Amino acid sequence: MKVSKFGGSSVASAAKFKQVAQIIQADKERKMIVVSAPGKRYADDTKMTDLLIALAGKIQLGEDYVEEFGKVIDRYREIVTELEMSEEIITEIIDNIDSLISLHKNDPFRLLDCLKASGEDNNARLMAAYLQHLGEEASYVNPKEAGIFVSDEPGRARILELSYEELPKLKEREGILVIPGFFGYSEQGNIVTFSRGGSDITGSIVAAGVKADLYENFTDVDAIYSVDPRLVEKPCEMKEVTYREMRELSYAGFSVFHDEALEPVFKSGIPVCVKNTNNPKAKGTFIVSKRKVGDQPVVGIAGDKGFCNIHVDKYLLNREIGFGRRLLQILEDEGISYEHTPSGIDNISVVMREHQLTPEVEERVLDRIQTELEVDNISIERNLALVMVVGEGMNSSVGIAAKATEAFAKAGVNLEMINQGSSEVSMMFGVKADALEKAVQALYNTYFNKMYSISYSSVK
Structure with missing residues (x-):
């Protein structure tokens, strides 16, 4: 049926x-x-x-x-x-x-x-x-x-x-x-x-x-x-x-x-x-549920605009227990859902849909983060697009991320952030919204257009 x-x-x-x-x-x-x-x-x-x-x-x-x-x-x-x-x-x-x-x-x-x-x-x-x-x-x-x-x-x-x-x-x-x-x-x-x-x-x-x-x-x-x-x-x-x-x-x-x-x-x-x-x-x-990966680890590439990023710096952040939880609690209190949280030892970013961060909400959120978390620096980057490279076969293939960064460099697209989940089904790249089309085309040519890949390799 x-x-x-x-x-x-x-x-x-x-x-x-x-x-x-x-x-x-x-x-x-x-x-x-x-x-x-x-x-x-x-x-x-x-x-x-x-x-x-x-x-x-x-x-x-x-x-x-x-x-x-x-x-x-x-x-x-x-x-x-x-x-x-x-x-x-x-x-x-x-x-x-x-x-x-x-x-x-x-x-x-x-x-x-x-x-x-x-x-x-x-x-x-x-x-x-x-x-x-x-x-x-x-x-x-x-x-x-x-x-x-x-x-x-x-x-x-x-x-x-x-x-x-x-x-x-x-x-x-x-x-x-x-x-x-x-x-x-x-x-x-x-x-x-x-x-x-x-x-x-x-x-x-x-x-x-x-x-x-x-x-x-x-x-x-x-x-x-x-x-x-x-x-x-x-x-x-x-x-x-x-x-x-x-x-x-x-x-x-x-x-x-x-x-x-x-x-x-x-x-x-x-x-x-x-x-x-x-x-x-x-x-x-x-x-x-499952598919045969074969020799094509990447199955698709997609991108979407309308994102922004709150970036927070604090020295020795990695030693502060509960920092991430308290940061996300502030967003939860404002009814804001987040998409990604790339982080380093002294910094963390929270990526969200831009429409959620109205001027009034932005002012309250930044004030609470500064006051309650006592951060060194805080900034907001708007007009971002997220590009996803997706494929079950990426977790067993070497050099997938390297190909992506090479493709961006060749296309003249500046990377704002990179995030890869532990499942390795996808990689997320943050770029400026006006570079989305160029970024997607560059990635497609790298992973799917064999003639492009051959000519690119010969140039290298």
């Missing part, structure tokens, strides 16, 4: 609905389908989720929202009309959105969460109705009915263990089950969404809950590439990558797979295959 998730670009129009239906019908093992809200039909289009956010905004301000409501319904109506389906499903969708507005119009946070969730919810209703229209035995399954129970944290829900007691019951049902992604229900009965892009999380949860043989994640690329194809022309495709490698790459900027979505399937050991809706015959990329 397979759980198949279709992203927003895969269900953006009537033509895409037809493609998805053909994919489902082509394999009888595809019994459980998870869908996103309609994505962009073309470059300048607006995603359904953004239309719903605009609708919620108008209601929250107490303004007329007829136009925004109409845009939402028109997207669904266009799909229904082109698929030559009954208008009854549109009436059902209108009634659903109306009921959400009536129920939550005086609670802006719940209203926003419920309306965002309705994009996936109503698209699942529509997909199930279309499969029935084609003669398939299919049914829409609400997340509450499916047993997807989450923490009551709008916009950042976490799955509850109770869900894994309920989800196996889905296997007892007949036909194709269509489940909306992106949200679940709290134990109090509230609709609660995952973070943006969380339909991947739903697919992974369902796959783990029913102990699927495979979780298929359909998107708009043939495979996951070793580097962002916007930065490198015709990059290598990754045929196989481990959960740990994918987690590192997702964290560092790979947008193909939501970085929280791997946890359920990772714990259950269920393989994932990322496939192309537009080219379903392509093998795609498999995400697995």
